[in-house]
Amino acid sequence: MAVTASNVRRNRTWPAVRLGLLFISPWLAGFFIFTLYPIIASLYFSFCQYRVLTPPHWIGFQNYIDMFTDRDYFMTSLYNTFFMFIELPIALILAVAIALLLNQKVSGISVFRTIYYLPSVVPTVASAVLWLWVLNPQYGLINRTLMMLHLPTTEWLSDPNWAKPAFIIMDLWSIGGGVVIYLAALQSVPQHLLEAAELDGASSWQRTLHVTLPAISPVIFFNLILGVINTFQYFTQTFVMTSASPGGRGGPANSTLFYALYLFQNAFENFRMGYACAMAWFLFIITLVATLLIFKTSARWVYYEGEER
Amino acid sequence: MRRTNALQGFYYCILMALVVAVTGCRRPYDKPGVIRITIWTMWIGHEEQNFKRVLARYHQLHPNIVFNDLGGVGDDTQTIRAIVAGVPPDIFTLSDPSYLGPLAAEGALMPMDRWFRRSHLNASDFIPAGIAQCRYNGKLYAMPYLLDDYALLWNKTLFAKAGLPVRPPKTLSELERDAIMLTRRDSHGNLIQLGLKPLDDPFILCKDFGGRFYDPAHHRITADCAGNLEAYRWYANLIKRLGGEDQVDGFARGFGQDQGPGNPFFTNKVAMMVNGEWNPYWTYRYAPQLKYGVAPFPYPDHMPQMARTTFFGGNLFCIPRGSRHPRQAWKFLVWAQSREAQVLFAGMMNNVPNIRSVLKAPELRHGAPYKREYSKYLDLADSPNGHEFPVLPVTSLYRNQLITAMDFVLYGRKTPQKALADVQKRVQRELDRWQ
Secondary structure, three states: OHHHHHHHHHHHHHHHHHHHHHHOHHHHHHHHHHHHHHHHHHHHHOOEEOOOOOOOEEOOOHHHHHHHHOHHHHHHHHHHHHHHHHHHHHHHHHHHHHHHHHOOOOOOHHHHHHHHHHHHHOOHHHHHHHHHHHOOOOOOHHHHHHHHOOOOOOOHHHOOOOHHHHHHHHHHHOOHHHHHHHHHHHHOOOHHHHHHHHHOOOOHHHHHHHHHHHHHHHHHHHHHHHHHHHHHOOOHHHHHHOOOOOOOOOOOOOOOOOHHHHHHHHHHOOOOHHHHHHHHHHHHHHHHHHHHHHHHHHHHHOOOOOOOO | OHHHHHHHHHHHHHHHHHHHHHHHOOOOOOOOOOEEEEEEOOOOHHHHHHHHHHHHHHHHHOOOEEEEEEOOOOOHHHHHHHHHOOOOOOEEEEOOHHHHHHHHHOOOEOOOHHHHHHOOOOHHHEOHHHHHOOEEOOEEOOEEEEEEEEEEEEEHHHHHHOOOOOOOOOEHHHHHHHHHHOOEEOOOOOEEEEEEOOOOOOHHHHHHOOOOOEEOOOOEEOOOOHHHHHHHHHHHHHHHHOOOHHHHHHHHOOOOOOOOOOOOOOOOOEEEEEEEOOHHHHHHHHOOOOOEEEEOEOEOOOOHHHOOEEEEEEEEEEOEOOOOOHHHHHHHHHHHOOHHHHHHHHHHHOOEOOEHHHHHOHHHHOOOOOHHHHHHHHHHHOOOOEEOOOOOOOHHHHHHHHHHHHHHHHOOOOOHHHHHHHHHHHHHHHHHHOO
């Protein structure tokens, strides 16, 4: 009897499923043709010598071996990318701090919120062009200010030691996007917990540390994961801002040659699509590992409401 | 019942999409005998308009040829994608000539030698470097239509102000002396005027020292040859004496755009620069008061035979495999070499004709006030010391590597020997993969 019943149910649902599939078929076709197929193809190409104009031919692990024997470029780009991870904790602490300040009940607070959020509205390319001038060694806002204060100046993007820190400073300018998310989280911190802590005699610092921060930890976790992924893919800023470098994009002296930029150059300038695919897969793997590691540790510091601890 | 309606609606949508797609593909109606040539070029704005005039003139001479022209294809990978997809234009310009090598090596372009012979063109009529940059492995894969060449521009007023004799440096030691004398700082030690604008690339300098980039007989990259090494050393020393790369590049970041009144040469921020033949016209347009001169790039003191060294770039036209009208496209390229076509386009673009006899054309040399200095570029184009970058499948990588190598040297990260040896090794290895 039971078998017949389930058959009936299947008969009834299958046409509906078919119709549903039919209706999302444009999306499915797009996904299979333009997303899944290229991903699988790129894995295949990563084992090939592929120059785009002629069909790829299999060379085994050669591309992967080449990657790790290329010190000046591949290793440099990897190092430069890892260097940018310095930005993550700074951005995180700053964004949370600003969000805490913007969460105060002060008159005109919405004006401040707007001011801090505004840079995030500026497209990356536009802000890169703007910062070219802010960082300009002679006329730039930063160096002019330092000079007025009789402080030492640096050549920023013209100095291989300062080019990456310059990028970090520039990125910190637009942390408003993160701030808004933290702010939203702060406003949903359970009021009763804060009040209870206050009644127990907790200082405002203790309340922040033991109530507010744990309460927003899922949001910090979310931003951290996004930050890691974005840092691995760091590209637009250097693509736009170092195109005028005497040593070409990624200059000076390859100090801003980030992983994604080098990948791009191999794919579209050096006709080494196979190598670029191998780089892309390696990037995918390290991003995956980093993300998994953060997920693993998250059990220790991320609190979800209603969760038993 | 409801299901059938939904299905019908779905099929109806698909049908509508197809109808729209098909009507969009309809070809324009042409009279019989008319041939449409699709041509993609890198030119935009004003220059695109100039090229449209050239096409209009050709259409006037050959009314059955109609051009579908698309300008602004500054990204050659767009064209490459079109070739791979099997829908290439009939003829196109290479915005970055570095792509000629890989395209030719991969068989994406029509070889032109047979057509060249049949059309009674004569290679000796061409500026040698101009036609050499169209050949890959001895075979012709592109045709030039106007060239660029490079010379030294020097600011007469700044020379006089610095107490220097008002004549351009002839040798590299004179250039170095003048560049240092013409470099000025404010009270804080910041640069306010640089004697020589930093070079965009070291190629002309390498050639000046008798350097070579490639040995075709042995299929060898010659990045680390003695001449290149000397060139790198000379330039690194010059930059050091001008204040070091940090400072020089930091100053250069304040330069305005080259095309426009903000060009550092027009605003007295640099006293000399090595640049192309379009500058006399730009000067006339953006800085008409500027007193300047054009002179050949100086030669090393011990190598007077290197006088009048220049380096060429140019506009290259290619016919891709899969072009629907290769012969008609070729005929246009043959016409482009005629005196009329060369004078017409060079007159509008202020570039250098690639046919030697046209260099003397009075139409190009007289008229507007800037023509006098522009003529010097025309004279220089016929110099026996004119060079081009070799056409290789790895040209793009090679050029970038040489430029980055200079960067490493200027920042003191590598010695010239080490930097060039690294380029040698890396580019040779890459080249070997193509053979």
